[in-house]
Amino acid sequence: MTGHSSGRLSPPGALLEVANVAVHFSGLVAIADLNFRVPEGRILSLIGPNGAGKTTAFNVITGFLKPTAGHVLYRGHDLTRLAADKIAGLGVVRTFQRTSIFGGCTVFENVLIGSHLRGRTETWRALLRSARVDAEEQALAGHAREILDFVGLGARSGELAGNLAYGEQRRLGIAIALAADPKLLLLDEPAAGLNPSETEEFMRTVGRIRERGVTILLVEHDMRLVMSISDTVVVLNNGVIIAEGPPEAVQRDPEVIRAYLGQGYKRAAG
Amino acid sequence: MSARIYPWLFVAFLASVPLWIGNQYFLYILTSAGIFIIAAISLNLLLGFTGQLSLGHVAFFGIGAYVAALSTLGFDLEFGSARFVFPRQPVWVGFFAAILVAGGFGLLIGKLAFRVRGAYFVIVTISFAQVMRMIALNWVDLTEGPMALNNIPPLSLWIPGEGVVGFFKKEYNYYLVLVLAVLSYLLVQRIVRSRVGRAMIALRENEPLALSVGVDVTRYLVVATVVSAGMAGMAGALYTHYIRIVDPDVFLFIYTVTMVIMVVTGGKGTLAGPVVGGFIFGALPELLREVASPEVQWILYGIAMIAIVFFLPQGIVPALAARFAARRGPGAKPEPEARAP
Ligand SMILES: Nc1ncnc2c1ncn2[C@@H]1O[C@H](COP(=O)(O)OP(=O)(O)OP(=O)(O)O)[C@@H](O)[C@H]1O
Ligand SMILES: [Mg+2]
Numbered sequence: 149m150t151g152h153s154s155g156r157l158s159p160p161g162a163l164l165e166v167a168n169v170a171v172h173f174s175g176l177v178a179i180a181d182l183n184f185r186v187p188e189g190r191i192l193s194l195i196g197p198n199g200a201g202k203t204t205a206f207n208v209i210t211g212f213l214k215p216t217a218g219h220v221l222y223r224g225h226d227l228t229r230l231a232a233d234k235i236a237g238l239g240v241v242r243t244f245q246r247t248s249i250f251g252g253c254t255v256f257e258n259v260l261i262g263s264h265l266r267g268r269t270e271t272w273r274a275l276l277r278s279a280r281v282d283a284e285e286q287a288l289a290g291h292a293r294e295i296l297d298f299v300g301l302g303a304r305s306g307e308l309a310g311n312l313a314y315g316e317q318r319r320l321g322i323a324i325a326l327a328a329d330p331k332l333l334l335l336d337e338p339a340a341g342l343n344p345s346e347t348e349e350f351m352r353t354v355g356r357i358r359e360r361g362v363t364i365l366l367v368e369h370d371m372r373l374v375m376s377i378s379d380t381v382v383v384l385n386n387g388v389i390i391a392e393g394p395p396e397a398v399q400r401d402p403e404v405i406r407a408y409l410g411q412g413y414k415r416a417a418g
Numbered sequence: 419m420s421a422r423i424y425p426w427l428f429v430a431f432l433a434s435v436p437l438w439i440g441n442q443y444f445l446y447i448l449t450s451a452g453i454f455i456i457a458a459i460s461l462n463l464l465l466g467f468t469g470q471l472s473l474g475h476v477a478f479f480g481i482g483a484y485v486a487a488l489s490t491l492g493f494d495l496e497f498g499s500a501r502f503v504f505p506r507q508p509v510w511v512g513f514f515a516a517i518l519v520a521g522g523f524g525l526l527i528g529k530l531a532f533r534v535r536g537a538y539f540v541i542v543t544i545s546f547a548q549v550m551r552m553i554a555l556n557w558v559d560l561t562e563g564p565m566a567l568n569n570i571p572p573l574s575l576w577i578p579g580e581g582v583v584g585f586f587k588k589e590y591n592y593y594l595v596l597v598l599a600v601l602s603y604l605l606v607q608r609i610v611r612s613r614v615g616r617a618m619i620a621l622r623e624n625e626p627l628a629l630s631v632g633v634d635v636t637r638y639l640v641v642a643t644v645v646s647a648g649m650a651g652m653a654g655a656l657y658t659h660y661i662r663i664v665d666p667d668v669f670l671f672i673y674t675v676t677m678v679i680m681v682v683t684g685g686k687g688t689l690a691g692p693v694v695g696g697f698i699f700g701a702l703p704e705l706l707r708e709v710a711s712p713e714v715q716w717i718l719y720g721i722a723m724i725a726i727v728f729f730l731p732q733g734i735v736p737a738l739a740a741r742f743a744a745r746r747g748p749g750a751k752p753e754p755e756a757r758a759p
Binding site for chain 1: 605608609612613614615616617619620622623624626627628629630631632633634635641645687
């Protein structure tokens with residue numbers, strides 16, 4: 149039991165609160181009026197058919213898109229006023245739906261770039277290359293190795309990221325985000341295109357990420373995955389929330405079933 | 419033996435050239451190639467590492483050239499009844515002013531680059547160089563316009579045992595350019611192999627991803643432009659004091675193109691690329707001048723360029739690095755920066 153229902157009665161420390169967010173693209177309403185909270189330490193999944201507005205919600209939360217209306221509150225900060233890199237600095241880090249890596253760099257360098265905010269070296273110090281800079285580089289390298297081992301890419305660290313297999317690139321995308329020390333990690337369809345065993349593996353990884361104390365907001369189409377790891381599921385359709393609650397309840401919700409008809413939801417959920 | 423020693427062996431070889439070369443003309447060619455190599459190294463920081471194409475790079479070079487010339491010659495301007503006199507300055511004051519002023523313009527362009535990207539940035543930078551050329555042509559009171567600024571003194575240095583020596587001799591200029599080229603190379607190397615350089619490369623490789631992990635790409639793009647512009651300004655100052663005359667043609671688009679060709683054929687985003695490209699395309703035209711008519715020269719120049727771009731699209735250095743890695747067997751890692759995007 150995830151204890152979600154009790155959480156709803158007396159909202160626990162919600163790490164993130166999305167309040168009255170609307171996004172319009174020149175007439176098209178991508179998100180009508182979105183409201184939800186992500187409690188600290190939980191896994192909340194945002195699901196919905198294609199075009200429901202899930203990625204758009206991610207873009208708003210992480211500062212890649214300014215909403216037409218509404219606010220996103222994270223530990224008292226209004227994220228809608230901040231630039232994407234500053235939001236990452238607060239510990240809100242996202243991955244991308246389409247595989248996104250630094251293709252021309254090695255796997256190791258990819259993760260080093262991910263841990264950019266752990267470093268302090270600026271131009272002058274880089275030019276002088278003091279002992280402090282070397283010490284920092286070693287610390288960053290150690291951190292990068294730890295992350296690569298965590299996602300199981302330790303043996304691939306010298307490889308060019310662009311040369312990795314698809315599944316490995318997806319894992320690298322997560323490693324880059326993890327390197328940025330997220331408190332809240334937003335995963336946009338992380339299992340898309342993975343085979344069943346890779347998906348299984350990924351599920352365990354998500355569990356271990358949560359054990360590191362990271363709160364997770366997940367967008368995913370693989371219903372078996374969503375229903376097995378989420379504490380709460382929020383269902384979005386045409387830019388509005390049509391259901392919200394623990395996986396078992398959402399799964400039985402008639403409106404959810406209707407929204408997903410023809411998308412093979414029943415089959416996937418069964 | 420570490421591969422690190424090869425670049426230094428090459429530098430040692432270059433340092434020995436004046437001792438055995440008979441023909442002073444070759445020294446002249448190498449020195450002017452060296453000045454262009456510094457400019458190409460500076461362009462590479464921007465084009466190769468942050469991935470931003472600035473087609474106005476020669477503007478920084480030209481600004482450096484004019485600032486160095488004007489500060490060492492002095493000038494006076496009249497605004498209505500007011501007269502402003504700028505007295506002659508020592509050559510090194512002008513030299514550093516050239517770096518600072520060019521760097522200042524780099525700051526401006528860097529901030530602009532963040533608002534306009536891609537094709538618009540290319541247009542803005544080309545226009546910037548054109549505007550500079552127009553100013554140099556038309557502000558005759560200051561620049562003498564097409565008449566050019568003449569009699570610019572050479573750089574001078576206090577040398578133990580010889581006192582203050584003006585760099586009238588070819589060897590002196592040659593060594594000065596060699597030292598500054600090596601310093602420029604090392605400076606870019608330090609930046610690129612640091613957290614700062616990784617941020618620049620991140621911008622080149624995938625800007626949204628860089629932002630998503632907190633890389634303030636604006637800041638690093640501005641750093642790259644300022645450093646790049648200052649270095650190009652230094653090359654311009656060297657040029658001014660070396661050929662000792664500067665006219666508005668220093669801002670010609672063809673010079674930007676030459677720098678881009680040096681970087682791209684050598685291998686953009688590699689440290690050695692602009693050096694290799696700079697030697698080939700800095701020295702080739704001069705060497706061809708000995709043996710061929712101007713038309714034939716340009717044709718050969720064009721053929722060389724097309725051949726390199728066609729057969730080695732990544733540039734010479736990455737192609738050689740790949741060869742080398744293959745020879746050493748699979749698993750050999752390429753040099754971290756020996757890769758183009
Ligand atoms: N930049 C944009 N400009 C215009 N329309 C957009 C833009 N981004 C998204 N949209 C539209 O907004 C709607 C929501 O898109 P979004 O990408 O958020 O859906 P999604 O729920 O992530 O779907 P999927 O499951 O396919 O990833 C879609 O109709 C999409 O076409
Ligand atoms: Mg999406």
